[in-house]
Amino acid sequence: MDLSAINPLLFVAGFLVAATPLIFAAIGELVVEKSGVLNLGVEGMMITGAICGFATAVETGSPLLGFAAAAVGGAALSLLFAFLTQVTLANQVASGLSLTLFGLGLSALIGQSYVGIKPPRLGDIDFGPLADIPVIGPILFTHDIILYLGIALVAGVWAVLKFTRAGLILRAVGESHDAAHALGYKVKRIRTAAILFGGACAGLGGAYISLIRVPQWTEGMTAGIGWIALALVVFASWKPWRALLGAYLFGGITQLQLNLQGAGVAIPVEYLAMSPYIITIIVLVVLSADKSAAPASLGRTFHASN
Amino acid sequence: MIRLEKRPQPSRALSLSTPIMAVLATFVFGGLLFAVLGKDPVEALQTIFWQPLFGEYAFYYRPQLLIKGAPLVLIAIGLSLGFKAGIWNIGAEGQYIMGAIFGAAVGLAFYPAEGWYIFPLMVLAGAMGGWAWAMIPAFLKVRFGTNEILVSLMLVYVAEQFLASMSLGLLKNPEGYGFPGSRNLQQYAPAHNAELFAGSGMHWGVVAALIAVIFAYVLLAKHRLGFAIRVTGEAPRAARFSGVNPARLVLFCLGTSGLLAGLAGMFEVSGPSGQITIDFNVGYGFTAIIVAFLGRLHPIGILLAGGLMALTYIGGDIAQSNLGLPAAAIQVFQGMLLFFLLALDVLTHYRLRIGAAEAV
Numbered sequence: 001m002d003l004s005a006i007n008p009l010l011f012v013a014g015f016l017v018a019a020t021p022l023i024f025a026a027i028g029e030l031v032v033e034k035s036g037v038l039n040l041g042v043e044g045m046m047i048t049g050a051i052c053g054f055a056t057a058v059e060t061g062s063p064l065l066g067f068a069a070a071a072v073g074g075a076a077l078s079l080l081f082a083f084l085t086q087v088t089l090a091n092q093v094a095s096g097l098s099l100t101l102f103g104l105g106l107s108a109l110i111g112q113s114y115v116g117i118k119p120p121r122l123g124d125i126d127f128g129p130l131a132d133i134p135v136i137g138p139i140l141f142t143h144d145i146i147l148y149l150g151i152a153l154v155a156g157v158w159a160v161l162k163f164t165r166a167g168l169i170l171r172a173v174g175e176s177h178d179a180a181h182a183l184g185y186k187v188k189r190i191r192t193a194a195i196l197f198g199g200a201c202a203g204l205g206g207a208y209i210s211l212i213r214v215p216q217w218t219e220g221m222t223a224g225i226g227w228i229a230l231a232l233v234v235f236a237s238w239k240p241w242r243a244l245l246g247a248y249l250f251g252g253i254t255q256l257q258l259n260l261q262g263a264g265v266a267i268p269v270e271y272l273a274m275s276p277y278i279i280t281i282i283v284l285v286v287l288s289a290d291k292s293a294a295p296a297s298l299g300r301t302f303h304a305s306n
Numbered sequence: 307m308i309r310l311e312k313r314p315q316p317s318r319a320l321s322l323s324t325p326i327m328a329v330l331a332t333f334v335f336g337g338l339l340f341a342v343l344g345k346d347p348v349e350a351l352q353t354i355f356w357q358p359l360f361g362e363y364a365f366y367y368r369p370q371l372l373i374k375g376a377p378l379v380l381i382a383i384g385l386s387l388g389f390k391a392g393i394w395n396i397g398a399e400g401q402y403i404m405g406a407i408f409g410a411a412v413g414l415a416f417y418p419a420e421g422w423y424i425f426p427l428m429v430l431a432g433a434m435g436g437w438a439w440a441m442i443p444a445f446l447k448v449r450f451g452t453n454e455i456l457v458s459l460m461l462v463y464v465a466e467q468f469l470a471s472m473s474l475g476l477l478k479n480p481e482g483y484g485f486p487g488s489r490n491l492q493q494y495a496p497a498h499n500a501e502l503f504a505g506s507g508m509h510w511g512v513v514a515a516l517i518a519v520i521f522a523y524v525l526l527a528k529h530r531l532g533f534a535i536r537v538t539g540e541a542p543r544a545a546r547f548s549g550v551n552p553a554r555l556v557l558f559c560l561g562t563s564g565l566l567a568g569l570a571g572m573f574e575v576s577g578p579s580g581q582i583t584i585d586f587n588v589g590y591g592f593t594a595i596i597v598a599f600l601g602r603l604h605p606i607g608i609l610l611a612g613g614l615m616a617l618t619y620i621g622g623d624i625a626q627s628n629l630g631l632p633a634a635a636i637q638v639f640q641g642m643l644l645f646f647l648l649a650l651d652v653l654t655h656y657r658l659r660i661g662a663a664e665a666v
Contacts, residue, residue: 084645084649088652089652090648094599097595101637101640101641103641104637105634109635109637112634224460224462224463227456227459270474274467274468277460278460280456280460284446
């Protein structure tokens with residue numbers, strides 16, 4: 001085993017990249033859950049975003065158009081979820097599961113002709129002299145625009161939830177849909193908007209995996225990241241900055257186990273690959289004692305005549 | 307303006323007919339999907355749903371129906387108990403894998419001994435493997451209140467990695483010329499889950515699935531525990547007042563579904579599949595979720611739904627080789643079915659009213 005083979009700078013820069021899909025998916029789901037809706041279809045929306053983004057980027061040659069298409073694809077799939085849960089009042093757990101199963105199939109179907117292709121590369125932002133600063137430069141200033149967009153999104157969601165009227169209404173709907181309805185807010189419309197936002201974010205996260213992190217298309221390539229994002233929202237107690245922190249933690253673990261695999265540690269590869277999932281479970285256990293932060297109406301169906 | 311009005315009682319007639327409506331809607335939209343893929347929709351649907359049953363080679367495909375249907379029904383029966391009570395085990399795929407590994411490991415440990423006791427021990431080990439894997443989310447839920455959905459799902463990925471490690475390491479065939487995968491249990495008679503009647507497709511897993519259906523039916527209709535499950539799902543508070551112990555219910559529902567999924571995995575690996583390989587699991591644990599809902603969480607319904615889903619697998623294979631229909635199209639088709647099912651379910655609980663809403 002040779003741990004000195006792990007370059008700390010590359011490691012940190014790498015885990016920022018590994019964490020970005022999680023940031024997008026988790027912050028999107030956080031907004032959805034804040035509105036009182038539990039969408040278990042994150043994995044399905046991510047993988048749909050991954051292939052929509054990949055296919056569009058390959059066909060048009062523009063990675064940014066790919067990301068736009070991924071957001072649209074994720075949101076389109078989430079619209080199905082919104083229809084099921086808000087219009088036909090279906091059970092949210094079952095609807096979310098169906099979204100994941102459907103998304104995995106759909107993405108495999110669209111993706112069959114894209115296996116083994118290299119997507120166009122999205123270049124890093126040119127920060128000029130900033131990138132040459134020792135240590136900080138290579139870590140912070142050698143990334144693509146989407147990575148920074150993810151961080152900006154967290155800040156934006158935090159600010160909107162905390163300081164704006166829209167954020168207050170969203171939270172009101174999530175805490176007590178009956179009270180919000182009595183005040184004249186359109187509960188279903190607000191929730192549908194939140195679900196669409198969550199879908200778009202999950203789509204972006206998925207495309208980040210297929211276009212930047214890996215970058216190629218393989219079936220089922222999200223490999224549970226959507227589910228880890230769901231766990232992250234619980235971990236974060238529905239607070240945006242804690243979601244970012246959690247994403248970095250998991251990004252770090254993922255990157256570390258990959259690096260350890262590369263460094264030839266005496267632990268078999270399969271056991272290293274299990275570690276992010278096991279750690280997710282442990283974190284869930286440690287944090288599940290406190291449920292007070294969860295939106296009070298989370299997962300409950302709203303029907304006006306109730 | 308269409309609005310929904312809650313029915314005082316869920317409609318029984320619609321509860322029975324919505325699955326059929328969902329299947330018909332899926333035929334229409336699935337047909338459209340096949341048309342978009344450039345296949346003749348009528349021919350595709352006919353290949354998938356008619357040929358395995360009544361086509362020229364039906365004698366070959368009909369036994370397959372039992373082989374593919376048995377694990378789906380076995381797993382779905384277990385899941386339905388939990389789903390009814392609002393306990394969501396979605397990690398059946400992992401429990402299925404662990405059951406297969408435990409069962410196969412016991413069988414391989416006896417190799418090359420002969421004895422009637424080997425297969426029963428494997429069945430026991432498979433059941434225990436699935437049960438133990440499901441008890442992890444059950445225990446964490448009861449003890450710490452951890453979300454069972456996320457934990458059971460995470461454990462699927464852990465089980466998949468464990469399966470890879472087993473088929474490349476501990477359980478690898480020592481005479482396999484270095485190829486990954488265990489010895490083939492089909493060639494080791496005491497551990498082989500052979501067909502009970504040659505050419506019928508009827509193996510012990512099918513028997514177990516039928517027993518599970520009867521067991522679940524009696525449990526839900528006649529037993530106090532079945533009552534506890536139903537009440538907990540419909541009114542958790544009322545259930546508590548009637549003396550239901552929620553923790554015990556979680557342990558029972560997750561444990562039973564894990565046990566049945568483990569059995570399904572064990573019967574599969576010792577029979578139709580034959581050996582532990584990296585990817586011997588084909589997602590039955592996830593498809594079983596669709597089967598459970600399509601069967602309306604009712605044992606008899608699940609039996610029928612399992613048959614229909616098995617049909618889509620077999621017909622899908624035929625369509626793949628004869629018409630070049632991609633395998634993923636069948637997956638989309640199955641997902642679509644679940645969508646329509648959930649969407650149409652609104653009709654059983656609500657009445658559609660046309661006209662302006664009155665101010666209340």
